[in-house]
Amino acid sequence: MTREYDFEEDFHGKDRKQWRKERKQAQATDRSKFKKTDVEKKTRIEIDPSWGRGRVVAISGEGFWVDSNGTRILCSLKGFFKKEKVETKNILAVGDLVRFTSEYAIAYIEDRYSFLARTDISGRKEQLIAVNIDQAIIAISVVNPALKPALVDRYLIAAAKGNIQPIIVINKTDLLEEASVEEQDRYREFLTEYEKLGIPILSLSAEKLTGIDALRSLLKDKASVFSGQSGVGKSSLLNVAYGLKLKTGGLAHKTFKGTHTTTTAELLSLPGGGYCVDTPGVRSFGVWKLKKEEVTGHFHDLAEQKCKFQDCQHINEPDCGVLKAIEEGHISKIRYESYRTLLDEAIGRTDNRTKRKEKHESD
């Protein structure tokens, strides 16, 4: 894979003039090397030891912000990356470890150990939210916005696909006190069902500062991505936990519908150790190319039931163990409803019009 080399020292330690001269020469060789670059060749590109190395911490209209030894550098991307025909919307994502030339052009992307991806707004491409991340904090609320278990399951599937440990945080628990009995029941049912799956769950309130210490220790020394519907309080939680000043109240942006907001994810360095990506809120989160097997695999608790047919989808088949278990109260409705939502999505049964509408509102 990648060669170990202390290029940073090399990169910064050299006399600037001498360094430029060397870069020029290297560039000449570079060009010939990149000339007929295709995907195949690109993956075999050798890393020039004099290139800089850093981590992509933010992506904006201007380019890619790369943190190299504590210095933020604005980089561009070598043209050959753009020619690559891929199904991924963004070639680079926050968290990427890259090598850049003396002209601050990113020429190499290191192998990723994890990624969080979703389907982009057009529905035709995969969009990388963040890469090289240890854990995904799936932030939700029970009241305002309402609890959406199917959204949680989409995140859980996406996290599993991308080799990321999921953690659920339920914010705005202060609102539960005055919530309806149905909402309180839903909260309890959700806790029971998702704890059963072995996923860590934290109940928090950014407003009342509940569970903030627990959140901090969870994020300490880890690379995390904060994900979840807009308005659940992701930025608020990070603000109260770390004394940050991230913009909150994202829902107000709805008034600007139609204007193009260019907010992108940003990798924040946490005081006390660790990184965190605060993602701009999304209304919907679709798993890229969600397959039926991924849905059934994720809902393995349902598969434990005995059905007449081996390939039972637990919709309306005769002698379905799942439907029977729901009737008898052994399987929670929350779980089943989420399963049906995702199964419908995977087999393309979701009404396309609704889907498009949802997607449109998503950023």
Ligand SMILES: Nc1nc2c(ncn2[C@@H]2O[C@H](COP(=O)(O)OP(=O)(O)O)[C@@H](O)[C@H]2O)c(=O)[nH]1
């Ligand atoms: N009641 C209550 N409101 C909260 C809490 N956390 C955040 N909010 C409010 O919810 C709104 C959305 O918060 P924000 O942090 O922007 O959510 P994000 O879109 O997920 O980043 C803001 O008006 C916050 O003041 C909480 O724990 N309790």
Ligand SMILES: [Mg+2]
């Ligand atoms: Mg936010």
Ligand SMILES: [Zn+2]
């Ligand atoms: Zn069945």
